[in-house]
Amino acid sequence: MQKFLNIARRKSKRIYVGKVPIGGGAPITVQSMLNTCTTDIESTIRQIRTLESLGVDIVRIAVPTLEAAEAFKIIKQQVTVPLIADIHFDYRIALKVAEYGADCLRINPGNIGNITRISSVVESAKDRNIPIRIGVNAGSLERDLQKKFAGPTLDALLASAMRHVDILDKLNFDQFKVSIKSTDVFLTIEAYRRLATEIDQPLHLGLTEAGGFRSGTVKSSIALGLLLMEGIGDTLRISLAADPMEEVKVAYDILRSLRIRSRGINFIACPTCSRQEFDVIKTVNVLEEKLQDVITPMDISIIGCVVNGPGEAMLSTIGVAGGRDTSAFYEDGVRQKQRFDNASLIDQLEIQIRKKAKLIEERNIIKTRVIE
Structure with a gap:
């Protein structure tokens, strides 16, 4: 049997998504995101349980509407794996899923409204001990930063990440992790390298919109594999235009190949x-x-x-x-x-x-x- 390599991990703060530790030397966790319609409760629960059978540690679920938030409440009651609620723009949805037991909120503080609305979400997360993931994505970068830096450049991505980090810092909230993703392999690698020197929060690795099963697997393996070998990364998702089950399998294949974590x-x-x-x-x-x-x-x-x-x-x-x-x-x-x-x-x-x-x-x- 292969022995695990002793890769020097970047030191990071530890947070918990449900009972799953992230950062602080904890095992690198595998995530995936559902592709079912959240309001289709039966199909969504079935997909979550299938992902669990393959070893997923955490599942992310899109919650785009208040109706979806009500469905999330039912789903959360019927599964055991930690659920991350993915929310954009509407702070009321974040408040609802926090109330309904979300294990983590995936938001960008700057896109859910003014400081009063942001504060209400952060206070709710504090009260319920719910961490937040800041998710910077080259495809949804703020317009002012795109204009300032002439596109989704390295400096633009870092500026966006630090903007959101500063908001949480000012609200005295440190239970968060950060991702900084692009579809470009080299841009993603360099963005994570730079961010790793700027903050001590856990880093969620991913190459966004990586592509179909074959090409997405290759690009993700190169980008995430190199970062993991450098000790960067505390949790990861392989973003494929494919069945979410394949994301989990590829993630474990990468971790196994690097002798970081083995399952199956x-x-x-x-x-x-x-x-x-x-x-x-x-x-x-x-x-x-x-x-x-x-x-x-x-x-x-x-x-x-x-x-x-x-x-x-x-x-x-x-x-x-x-x-x-x-x-x-x-x-x-x-x-x-x-x-x-x-x-x-x-x-x-x-x-x-x-x-x-x-x-x-x-x-x-x-x-x-x-x-x-």
Whole structure:
């Protein structure tokens, strides 16, 4: 199994979204945002629970109207994962969702009205111990800053972030985190680098409107991966024009690849060539779908021939190396006597992986009890 790297994390203040710690050395959390209509309560709850099953730590939900705020009240009562209410322009909505138990408010203080309205929202958040996320986005930058800096430049993004931070500072409110996003990889990276030196609040990482599943994954991996390697970032969301479930999967893939945080199976598979003895691509795709519910961190290597197969298998929790008609099976780096029939390889692997996951979890429970 891979060991975690000891990346020097940027020091930041700790806040809590519900019971989930953000910043201050806490594990980097994974977020996603719902794409259901908030007033469609049944569909929204169903999507939240699906995201939970994939390991999401926090869910953001758009609340654009007072009607949506009433739906939020019902939704909040029926789920356990912390909910961030995403609000723009109307301070009354922020007050309502705070009353209804929002775990965090995603607002930009400057766009919800005058200082009296802003103060009322902040006071409500203080009274209920609700943090705020300031969300600066190149696509919705204030007009005066766009005019002053001739567009959504680095200086414009930083000026917007600090403008909102100053508002909360003057209201003596320090329970907040900040994001500063652009669709441009280099602008996003540099904006977070600069902001990280200006404030000690937790930073929410993201590349906004990153694109479709493939291109958005690539751009997000580059931008967020580089920042995380530099120790910048306390929580993240992968913003994809795709199913929100894919956002969670990609987020965990990034964290796992950087050896920062691991959940579920890490599949190691060859790109295939004419030497493959079974259909590697089909095997991996089917197993990824079948084993989404397995949360135990495991390395599973699926290699189609004996060139790299044994080497990869000896470094994995479970591995197979393709052979003619049957494939060699490895567990914890040791080749087992049994071989798997290639015709039923998927079913046999699923059985062994689930069996191994259960065994690992049972061992972990025993270790925990001994420590206690």
